[in-house]
Amino acid sequence: MIGDSVGNAWPRVTFLIPTLNSAETIDECLKSIFESEYPPGKIEAWVLDGFSDDDTVTLAAKFPTRIAQIKGNPASAYNAVIGSIDTPIVALVDSDARVSRTWLKTLVSTLKSSRADAAGSQIRSWSRGSRWSRAIGAELEVRYGGLPRKLERIATTCMIIKTQTLNEVGGFDTTLSTGYDAALGYELNRLGKTIVFNPEAEVFHLHRASLQGYVRQQYRYGQDSVLLVRRWPKALAGDAVTPIWMTVQPLCLFSVGVATFLMVLFPQLSGLFAIAIALGTLTLGLTWLGLAVKVTLKSRGASTFLMTIAIQLVRAEAWTMGILRGAAGVAASSLSSHGNLSNDPK
Ligand SMILES: Nc1nc2c(ncn2[C@@H]2O[C@H](COP(=O)(O)OP(=O)(O)OP(=O)(O)O)[C@@H](O)[C@H]2O)c(=O)[nH]1
Numbered sequence: 641m642i643g644d645s646v647g648n649a650w651p652r653v654t655f656l657i658p659t660l661n662s663a664e665t666i667d668e669c670l671k672s673i674f675e676s677e678y679p680p681g682k683i684e685a686w687v688l689d690g691f692s693d694d695d696t697v698t699l700a701a702k703f704p705t706r707i708a709q710i711k712g713n714p715a716s717a718y719n720a721v722i723g724s725i726d727t728p729i730v731a732l733v734d735s736d737a738r739v740s741r742t743w744l745k746t747l748v749s750t751l752k753s754s755r756a757d758a759a760g761s762q763i764r765s766w767s768r769g770s771r772w773s774r775a776i777g778a779e780l781e782v783r784y785g786g787l788p789r790k791l792e793r794i795a796t797t798c799m800i801i802k803t804q805t806l807n808e809v810g811g812f813d814t815t816l817s818t819g820y821d822a823a824l825g826y827e828l829n830r831l832g833k834t835i836v837f838n839p840e841a842e843v844f845h846l847h848r849a850s851l852q853g854y855v856r857q858q859y860r861y862g863q864d865s866v867l868l869v870r871r872w873p874k875a876l877a878g879d880a881v882t883p884i885w886m887t888v889q890p891l892c893l894f895s896v897g898v899a900t901f902l903m904v905l906f907p908q909l910s911g912l913f914a915i916a917i918a919l920g921t922l923t924l925g926l927t928w929l930g931l932a933v934k935v936t937l938k939s940r941g942a943s944t945f946l947m948t949i950a951i952q953l954v955r956a957e958a959w960t961m962g963i964l965r966g967a968a969g970v971a972a973s974s975l976s977s978h979g980n981l982s983n984d985p986k
């Protein structure tokens with residue numbers, strides 16, 4: 641327990657900030673961390689850089705941080721330093737985010753009072769973002785707004801965790817370039833560790849600036865989710881952050897596509913396929929509409945409605961295409977390893 645080792649004092653905390661070409665935001669990210677309302681000298685920070693080719697490292701060096709350049713994805717970067725951390729708590733914040741002044745204090749208090757192993761906060765949109773960036777953030781904010789007190793997992797840009805717990809679970813799954821935060825959460829659950837959510841603590845994240853950028857990101861999430869589901873089949877059923885009504889959307893969209901294709905191939909059964917297409921489209925449409933209404937009511941912008949519909953539509957399509965690409969990749973690699981085994985003369 642944190643309280644056991646430090647009594648009533650505020651514990652020392654190490655921030656881990658993975659960076660890759662983060663020159664646009666790293667200065668404000670680190671400034672916000674070091675301006676936290678927290679006892680001076682109790683905050684340490686590691687910038688874990690993936691060999692940026694912009695000014696990230698030069699900008700980071702202006703702050704009292706330790707900087708490590710580590711090859712590989714953010715999960716590998718975290719794992720490279722976790723074993724050497726000597727503070728009882730680790731804070732995980734991305735380089736494209738800034739924390740509110742009270743973020744750390746609020747989450748540390750939450751961790752102490754709840755006796756949980758990790759705590760997560762609300763994610764809000766960084767106001768300097770584009771219209772799309774803010775619309776993407778508004779949709780995420782509404783989902784985070786409905787999170788329960790106890791969580792299965794939380795994003796690594798807005799969480800703190802006991803160092804001992806992070807070491808106990810063996811750090812992050814480095815085979816995952818995205819979704820490593822979900823995998824960490826599932827592993828914590830498996831070991832009976834707890835994550836609590838406190839929406840009073842806030843992180844401001846700079847979301848993708850354009851819809852095209854968002855599509856590329858979501859395609860990658862879809863592709864990588866195949867690896868996550870292979871390791872953690874429970875991810876298919878969703879969780880509080882990505883609920884089941886989101887995880888079933890690719891299946892729904894895929895079924896509509898297959899039914900449309902079969903309708904062309906077998907016109908004599910077109911009535912049957914038309915019903916399947918109508919049901920699938922209606923389910924997706926109503927789901928998108930429901931969330932778009934919630935987001936619009938919260939953000940009070942009429943344009944937000946159409947943007948939220950567009951965000952959900954392209955996300956479901958990008959996930960579907962990404963999952964198909966990811967599944968094809970996994971199938972191809974298992975076929976080739978199978979082929980290698982059968983060619984093995986022994
Ligand atoms: N060390 C290291 N850090 C990385 C690498 N790729 C991304 N990062 C950092 O990891 C964190 C998460 O990456 P992001 O691109 O922000 O991922 P995201 O928040 O899911 O998506 P967007 O912010 O919407 O792009 C950020 O702090 C990045 O700077 C990498 O290859 N190596």
Ligand SMILES: [Mg+2]
Nearest residue numbers: 734736845846
């Ligand atoms: Mg980010």
